[in-house]
Amino acid sequence: MRRLTWFNTTSLTLGFAFLYLPMVILIIYSFNESRLVTVWAGFSTKWYGELLQNQAFLDAALVTLKVGVASSTIATVLGTMAAYVLVRGGRFFGRTLFSGMIYAPLVMPEVITGLSLLLLFISIGLDRGMITIVLAHATFSMCYVSVVVSSRLVSFDKSLEEAALDLGCSAFEAFRLVTLPIIAPAVISGWLLALTLSLDDLVIASFVAGPSSTTLPIKIFSSVRLGVSPEINALSTILILIVAVGTISASLVTKRAVKRRQMEEKMAGD
Amino acid sequence: MNQPAPTAAFAPWEDAKAKPLISFQNVTKKFGDFTAIDNISIDIYEREFFALLGPSGCGKTTLMRMLGGFETPTMGKILIDGQDMANVPPNKRAVNMMFQSYALFPHLSVWDNIAFGLRRDKLPKDQIEARVEEMVKLVRLDKFARRKPHQISGGQRQRVALARSLAKAPKLLLLDEPLGALDKKLRQDTQFELMDIQEKTGTTFVIVTHDQEEAMTVASRIAVMDEGLLIQVDTPARIYETPNSVYVADFIGDVNLIEGNASPRGDGKTILHWAEGQPPLVAECPHAPDVEARCTFAIRPEKVTISKEKPTDRTNAIQGKIEDIAYLGNLSTYSVLLANGTRVKAQTANNRRLSRRELTWEDDVWLSWTETAGIVLDK
Amino acid sequence: MNFRRFSLISVPYLWLFILFLVPFGIVFKISLSDYAISIPPYTPTLDLTEGWAGFKAFLSALDFENYVFLTEDDLYWKAYLSSLKIAVFATALTLLVSFPIAYGMANAPDEWRPTLMMLVILPFWTSFLIRVYAWMGILSQEGFLNQFLMGIGIISDPLIILNTNWAVYIGIIYTYCPFMILPIYATLEKLDPSLNEAAVDLGCSRTSSFWLVTLPLAKPGVIAGCFLVFIPALGEFVIPSLLGGSRTLMIGKVLYEEFFANRDWPVASAVAVVLLLILIIPIVMYQRNQQKMMEAEQ
Structure with missing residues (x-):
């Protein structure tokens, strides 16, 4: 009895309209000629031009990108290590505390994380700037990475590692030659997730950023607080399109790979 | 087949002077409160095809994993070739294992899977190639050497796993339910193939199985286990004809x-x-x-x-x-x-x-x- | 324990210890301090040069004064209460919006489902800030919604939605509904359709089979979704700042303003500690629910 009723169709249509219409409207109005964002005055791309002239936005974008790449890379290394320790580490002193520290940041309100990190940086006398943002972002996104990677490790056939040991690998070689190549997709999606979280973060960054290290979300937030602006519409459109193209092409690539694999498996047959 | 001596004559366990390849000496293994292996002593001789038989949870897999070095005995000693294996890690043992899941590396081709162990020994390239070539021929997979594990059938995967574990010419090969994933018809054909390969390579095989027919077919001797205890160790014929207990009589065949x-x-x-x-x-x-x-x-x-x-x-x-x-x-x-x-x-x-x-x-x-x-x- | 294993464990451990646990200790310590016009703006500060006596003096100067202050000034407990109210109400609304979507997805043909899943996840990858911002233009007095409603003649005067709690609800529903849809969809998708067929076969109507079979079995997913929305909504800062008005009280906003506008770090820290204590209850309940779901699957 799994079939679409009129009720299902209606709720899906309305639901996805609710999810996507606001973004579509935002994109449409980014091409509005008028500065009055709510009155349509004809098609124009002039806000994109003005955005590209705006040095403050470009600087902020660069800072955000640098912070994002640095913090997500650190987070991926630390998060993968943490996942390995959680799934394969066995028992060690303070294991419960460790897994608590992995899961707690996932549910922690950002204001608290931001506040506490700021107070730490002040009390150890670390100047606020890009480094503090990178440290803060790496800390909370390593937890997301470790959740993604450990869910892959849990379903990982342990006998693959044992086979590598059996064939003469040391524990580290077994990880490098067997485990890592197999969990690589999870590690990569962990990195992408960490990057997205870092590029997206406003609250924590506004606590730990210094005056010279304004990130894009901070810049956007301070300008939209005063109201809707067409440059921000243009900027949002660019960001939405980047994410949409990235996500859709990633899912198409995965889908093709899955299909090909299924075909090959079918052909291999018994 | 061209055998030097009839199989019946191969019985080193009856020769008091023969030196065992493997010797379990009063081995006990506990996991917390649970006793998986209870004070077991067995000798296994070179060129034997030795089967560990019992229902799931009887400790047969644990016993074998101790030979591979993946578990350490709680008490007792395990000797391989007279050497105490207590502190020898899996990667330093002249023992290879064929895993129940085959554990083929999914990101490597059939060829690279078989070459994996040889490369760890840093052998010269031409030697590795010659050996892999020999192995793929042995298991009749020369046509599939460049394929990835998911591109071949279950039976072929089983043969890759066998070739990979034999490639390093181990003194001892451990097989964990090697045929469990195959359907019945294929399983019977493969049993004879396994025996053939064992004879050709002269390797000592220790096989774990819950299938009594399989154990009867392939093994020179069978150890019947139950709840961590060794019930009877004997040739298939004697296990069948003169079981030492109701448990063995009932477990093997119809009675x-x-x-x-x-x-x-x-x-x-x-x-x-x-x-x-x-x-x-x-x-x-x-x-x-x-x-x-x-x-x-x-x-x-x-x-x-x-x-x-x-x-x-x-x-x-x-x-x-x-x-x-x-x-x-x-x-x-x-x-x-x-x-x-x-x-x-x-x-x-x-x-x-x-x-x-x-x-x-x-x-x-x-x-x-x-x-x-x-x-x-x-x- | 060999050196490799030791370093594998200790590197992430120490990182989290220094950058996650120690900061909380500091927050707690400052919450027990007093406000002062100095740098840093609180006393006492620990002076290690005075040795043990200095440490004792430091300890004796700490007290729970700020917590007492939180109970006395009604701004704070009103903010906690109003955050709870907003979070509960917004969670209920999110459930109402999300369940039909998840149910529709679960009933959709197999070949649509991956696409529908992607469509639900896609907004999650786009900037949270932008998704909230998008509603500013829609909900304002001369915004798209009012233009549309007045255009088709349902209303004659523009509705005032932006800068009210209603805008906050809409913002929370919009940004958090993927967290509600996905766990509900996950449980509904696993349901064997023959269960409903059996119910109908035993005399249920299709509607009563939904109430008697589908809904009870979807409960773990519903509970998980509710917590996943409720927990972050409680400490939300961006949505009330952008969509809420000056009368929208949410604790995340109060904390932010206490810290940056009033520069009263000790009180801000006390606010954070209390918020954390309030959050422990739903977090523990959520984990219980997850554990039960895992056990049920085995």
């Missing part, structure tokens, strides 16, 4: 069990009183009780003859009524109900056409067997 009071007859045979008003059974008993004791008589269905008339040439003959007939094609199994409510199965080969067979449901029949056909067990 009729009749309980009764046994007492010695004087000439080495044992008499078993099994029901009021019925003639006692006469049988052999390896551990004959000196006094009367509660015992179980075990006899295989194919050793029981079924007939309409009472046979005159057999010591043991009892009467019953056919309750059920199972026609299996080559064989028929008759389930016969005795006067005291016991059911006994008798099996006959169907070497006549259907119309010529005379026995049918509700027929009164005689079941008979010789003095040596069955065995009285005191455990």
